[in-house]
Amino acid sequence: MKAVIYARYSSDSQREESIDGQIRECTAFAEKNGITILRHYIDRAYSAKTDNRPDFQEMIKDSSKKLFDMVIVWKLDRFARNRYDSARYKAQLKRNGVKGHAVPSWSRPCRIS
Numbered sequence: 001m002k003a004v005i006y007a008r009y010s011s012d013s014q015r016e017e018s019i020d021g022q023i024r025e026c027t028a029f030a031e032k033n034g035i036t037i038l039r040h041y042i043d044r045a046y047s048a049k050t051d052n053r054p055d056f057q058e059m060i061k062d063s064s065k066k067l068f069d070m071v072i073v074w075k076l077d078r079f080a081r082n083r084y085d086s087a088r089y090k091a092q093l094k095r096n097g098v099k100g101h102a103v104p105s106w107s108r109p110c111r112i113s
Contacts, residue, residue, distance in 0.1 A: 003035045003070035006059055008043035008078055019044065022074035029103040030072060038068055048081040051089070060089055063096040070099045078102075 007022040030037050041055040073079045080086035
């Protein structure tokens, strides 16, 4: 299975270590489950209360190209905090044949799509 990782932090007061930690946890999950990571989509200092996030939008657009089978996020709130956006984009990923997984800190996957 081929996947991408989506990581983000929401404010200027957060640091790059936040992204590094998210990618580390998601990569560990992928390695444990035999998943190949193709790319990281990263939005720095963008809130998930809006879908106006450049890499997030690029990832959604790229999902239609069938280049990857899964999006891995560290926690569900990295994907979206707005219920409408969450449902909308999960449905779009699903239509594009892409699964989503959130990886809580204890590395037990939760489906997001």
